Amino acid sequence: MSGDKTDAKSAKSVDPWGGKSFFQSIPHVRALDITPVDTGPGQATLRLPYNAALAGHPASGILHGGAITTLVDTACGMAVFLAMRQPEPIATLDLRIDHIRAPTPGSDVLCRAHCYRVAREIAFVEAEVIEAHTMALVARSIGTFIRTSSPQRREAEQPMEGRA
Amino acid sequence: MNMIADQLRAAYAAGDPDGLLAVVPYARFLDMSAHLEPDGPRFELAFQERLIGNIAIPALHGGVVAGFLEVATIAHLMWHSQTADLPKTINFSIDYLRSARSATTHAACRLTRVGRRVAQVGAEAWQEDRSRPVAVVRAHFLLPELLSQD
Numbered sequence: 001m002s003g004d005k006t007d008a009k010s011a012k013s014v015d016p017w018g019g020k021s022f023f024q025s026i027p028h029v030r031a032l033d034i035t036p037v038d039t040g041p042g043q044a045t046l047r048l049p050y051n052a053a054l055a056g057h058p059a060s061g062i063l064h065g066g067a068i069t070t071l072v073d074t075a076c077g078m079a080v081f082l083a084m085r086q087p088e089p090i091a092t093l094d095l096r097i098d099h100i101r102a103p104t105p106g107s108d109v110l111c112r113a114h115c116y117r118v119a120r121e122i123a124f125v126e127a128e129v130i131e132a133h134t135m136a137l138v139a140r141s142i143g144t145f146i147r148t149s150s151p152q153r154r155e156a157e158q159p160m161e162g163r164a
Numbered sequence: 165m166n167m168i169a170d171q172l173r174a175a176y177a178a179g180d181p182d183g184l185l186a187v188v189p190y191a192r193f194l195d196m197s198a199h200l201e202p203d204g205p206r207f208e209l210a211f212q213e214r215l216i217g218n219i220a221i222p223a224l225h226g227g228v229v230a231g232f233l234e235v236a237t238i239a240h241l242m243w244h245s246q247t248a249d250l251p252k253t254i255n256f257s258i259d260y261l262r263s264a265r266s267a268t269t270h271a272a273c274r275l276t277r278v279g280r281r282v283a284q285v286g287a288e289a290w291q292e293d294r295s296r297p298v299a300v301v302r303a304h305f306l307l308p309e310l311l312s313q314d
Contacts, residue, residue: 027216028225055189056238057250059168064190065253066231073217073227092226096257 023078032067034074042083042115046075047132049108061105068109068129069097072141075113076125080145083115083123088149090123095143101136108132120151169248173311176246181205184239188250191235194228198239205243207236207271223263229289230258233271233301237285240273241305249308251283256303264298267291276302283307 023029023036032054038045048063048071056064073092080090103109113127122144129139147154168187175183181198185191196209209215209224209232217225234256241251273287287301 025219026225027214027219028228029217031214053189053193058187058189064188064231064234065256066190066194066227066234069230069234069256069258070225070227073225073230077226089220091263092260094257094259095226095230096255098255099253102252 044078075111079113079115251305254304
């Protein structure tokens with residue numbers, strides 16, 4: 001997309017922090033102050049800082065499930081990007097989240113997402129959400145993403161070597 | 165003594181599901197609203213720049229659509245069960261059917277099953293055309309105590 005052929009060719013996956021400025025250009029990611037903590041091929045860990053405005057319960061101050069889902073969806077999307085050979089458009093097909101234990105109010109949460117398979121049309125992702133200071137498991141998630149550009153077009157743009 | 169129970173009781177008595185959203189900080193953060201239709205509560209989320217997840221389309225963040233629907237399912241369950249506190253989400257499953265564009269998003273829910281401890285709720289969200297939903301949801305909740313009937 002950027003037209004920088006050297007970068008796209010030399011990188012095995014997208015540049016490890018490649019997504020960072022891109023992610024922070026997303027208005028809702030910025031609104032929740034979600035930031036990358038660690039990335040690798042097919043893996044992304046993002047942090048959601050605690051914010052009382054995102055609470056689901058006024059008395060307890062526990063984060064709403066929707067804020068957790070937003071963190072998970074963002075981390076999963078980033079993991080899919082980092083599993084692909086070059087950036088391409090994707091969209092969440094579905095996401096399922098089990099809320100295992102409520103995060104402690106006041107604590108930041110981290111989401112570690114792993115894209116374990118990129119097929120021709122679909123990418124498969126799993127993720128867990130943990131409390132930043134105790135590392136206690138808060139939620140687990142599984143999701144699928146669709147690669148929205150056509151496989152024909154992708155193959156035309158991709159070098160011959162390494163096609164799956 | 166219990167401020168939340170009192171606020172919820174007032175919202176139920178006023179026949180105004182919007183009063184339930186006023187209790188939830190995250191619902192206010194999204195700036196969503198609710199009103200009563202003949203078939204139950206209806207929820208709305210106005211499009212706002214800060215809710216965008218895809219700048220190119222532009223489209224709402226998938227997490228916003230999910231969060232909006234999670235608040236809606238919780239409020240719908242409270243409305244029908246007259247709970248004294250907020251239900252807890254056990255799990256939440258969302259299918260994205262098309263992108264939610266720069267328009268108001270609506271949601272309606274239905275109770276699939278309400279037991280003594282656990283409830284299953286379904287929901288759908290749409291924009292201009294209800295026959296073209298942007299997302300559907302299935303979720304389980306742990307029920308809190310109900311308000312006493314007297």
